[in-house]
Amino acid sequence: MKSVNIGIIGYKFMGRAHSNAWLKAPLFFDTLMQPVLKVACGRHEKDVAAFAEKWGWEEIETDWKKVIERDDIDIIDISTPQYLHYEIAIAAARAGKHIFCEKPMAMDIRQAQEMLRVCEENKVTHYLNHNYRRVPAVALAKKLIASGELGSIYHWRCAYQQDWITDPGFPLTWQLRAETAKAGPQWDLNSHCVDLAQYLIGEIREVTAMTADFITKRPLAEEQQTGNLKAGASGLGTGEVTVEDAALMMVRFSNGAVGSFEATRFANGRKNRLTFEVYGSEGSLVFNLENLNELKYYDNRGKAGMKGFATILATDESHPYVDHWWPAGHIIGYEHTFVHAAVDFLDAIATNSPVTPNFETGLETIRVLEAGLQSATERKTIFL
């Protein structure tokens, strides 16, 4: 089997999730290529060395440009915050490297367009890691909708709720500053939701949005935060929060369906709760990431008096990806979605075919997110 050498840039939350995926992909699936964890890159040498040692990366580097210059690297894994995606992706594509990129794709439409253009020009495979598409229950939802099981779709209803910044003492990390994050939950969380909505329901054509700011000043953060949504204050004073704390959107899809999105980091008690509901003429679906092995299904054609939401446990071999893991009923988790993405990406490179989501679908997601921000600022509906 042909080997492909990976250079990963970034080594915190996503660096760990991706490393695990590269390791597990060929063990549980018959990938068409063997990933080699070649070089890990990060600014802080001691930390990146500890990360590389733990996860089995062969070498380390502190300058990402040097990783891209290497002839022996085939794949650049971009696991950095979004403000670095553009520069790294453009350089990687120009050097002919395939790209596995974390979400949100970019800081604006122009960057996203350019990233897509340069990848296409250089004929490299590009993948954007909206990993929730590869939860088996979500992939099943896609199959059911696409095969017409739900009939015509009327409603999409989605909420992504977290609570990790409700404490006013939580510091001003990069996620809370516009120059590094672009926006708040509209970018970080609604990017997942819009990706899912356009994957499951179709193109969004009209957006009306509203944002809220609850805590506008926070203690400055330590320079080197720990990742995993935890951080310490530096003790050096406070600074302005320059992204929104919550974002709500109403949308219209090109197929006539209408939808809503609610994204917040201020829902106390909700740690990482992504729910969506789909209502169609023949049936309905409900998904909750906190119970990611389950999909609720209502069949409107069922027997009168016997109809109700049934819980499909998406854990048997008929369900997408599941036959590579455990026997039916043996549930899987968050990290498995990254493994599925790594498998599909490696196979796409081997067969020279595209994989989704990618920079093309990512650009469409960014357009909707930007429209949401514009709508909230200008207090008007934006037509795409």
Ligand code: SOE
């Ligand atoms: C932080 O809000 C975050 O880690 C997101 O950036 C991820 O994409 C999501 O999967 C979990 O929450």
